[in-house]
Amino acid sequence: MIALKAQPAGDAYGVPVPSAGATKPAMIHIAGLEKSFKTRSGETVNALTNVNLDIRENEFISVVGPSGCGKTTLLRILAGLEIASSGVIQCDGAQIAGPRPDVGVVFQQATLLPWNTVLANVLLPAHLANDKSEARVKRAEGLLAFMGLKDFAQKYPFELSGGMQQRVSICRALMREPRILLMDEPFGALDAMTREAMNMELMRVWSEERKTVIFITHSIPEAVLLGDRVVVMSPRPGRISEIINVDVGRPRSLQTMATPRFGEICDHIRTIFGAQSLTATSL
Amino acid sequence: MSAAAKQSRSHLLQSIAVAVILLAVWEGACRQFDISSIVLPTPSAVVARLYALISSGMIWPHLWATLIEILSGFVLGAVAGLVIGAMISLIPVFERLVYPYLVALQTLPKVAIAPLFIIWFGYGLTSKVVITALVCFFPVLVSVIAGFHSTDKDQLDMMRAFGATKWQTLLRLRIPSALVLIFAGFEIAAVLAVIGAIVGEFVGAQVGLGYLVVTLNFGMDVPGVFAVLIVLSAIGLAMHGLMRYAARRYIFWIRRNDAPVIP
């Protein structure tokens, strides 16, 4: 089923993909997005300038970029935790003005509540919506089992490893069956092996419960492995320098990373970063 | 027996050995140099006096009075500290209006106001309870305010992203986060409570361990004074132990290095 998923017709990589197909309007529409912060010393930092991006429903978007280029800021605006300074940022045609129930967020830190059991942590979004039904508990247990944490439901977060905690926080984000999943470097703190295993698990989740994913990462192979498209950002001021179509078929596995096409795309992204750092040093 | 239990047991044996040696040296020195028991009584004399105080039943009314002062003063002070601390943390107007005065009050040495409380509340238990409550109030107040400010910003964002209301955030995140520091405040207050009660009794009382110390001291019964000091430090240790136990039970998620003092 996944393998049959139509790939957007072969844009050459490196050519920014034109916004969503003409037939269906984009689920998330970002145009001319700006975000600036006032620092304590009174200066203005332009975290994002002129960001334009359209995201289709059920699309997996990876975002890469050097530290400080505004990835987290973009994600926080999408999550409704931060308000854009100007520009359009719409979901289903309505400007995002605050957190939405159909959005699940996985933060860079697991941010589990240490006084709650793993199960209670996963159930948190349901509890906050005053839904204490048995069905929700079943779903939480199902999610934990799916993530290989069946036996840890009654444990406390401090009894889990970092990678397990991050899996719990993914379960929590999936609890209310969100249509949109926002992930901010969720595997940043993990070792390479656990990280690859987590990538596989994430793809498995995504193939089971299709949803729109925006996935921030520092790792170029990870971005290419997971994404339908990779958004490459550059800093000072934070903006999108390129959007790359990953024309590699699904299902993908760790073997996919050994294919020539995969390598070409990774190299291309590295070239963009190389050019960025050259201009940075020449300044 | 586990390795850890074995180790902590051998640690206990070591500290008992140190105590025995120290006491033996103390006892020996007193006898050797013929030190007057008015200056420094021998440990054996202190123990004998302690036994006499207990078996004659003389100590009980004093012990009860002081325990009641300590416990009710601690509870009153802690509850007041919790309530006012929470109001200051959660109601901005309250912080602006009340906090400066509380800070000013805190800088006052409580010992210096103790005589006033004797005048206002009399020589009975009430004045001592009030003094103890006042002494316990501030560490709890400060820890509550610090506790509410210690909420993790990422977790606040997480709650907001998952649609928590202000109340839900308060109940599910801010209060549990604050507990860690609040229990630290309780621990300090528990020890200060003993000091508060004794200071109050020094200033004016008809019963209590502090009163007993003053009376025995007046009668040059120095072994008796030492005996009461032992009882007082036992109370202090018990209060502290109780708080540590409560903390371990209610903020179990904090992993600190607490190798048991008494296994």
Ligand SMILES: Nc1ncnc2c1ncn2[C@@H]1O[C@H](COP(=O)(O)OP(=O)(O)OP(=O)(O)O)[C@@H](O)[C@H]1O
């Ligand atoms: N609350 C804030 N106040 C002031 N400046 C901010 C604030 N949040 C972010 N910034 C600035 O905005 C820029 C982008 O920050 P952001 O956290 O989005 O970067 P990032 O791409 O996520 O970096 P990293 O990969 O290191 O996480 C940075 O220069 C940062 O200093």
Ligand SMILES: [Mg+2]
């Ligand atoms: Mg970031």
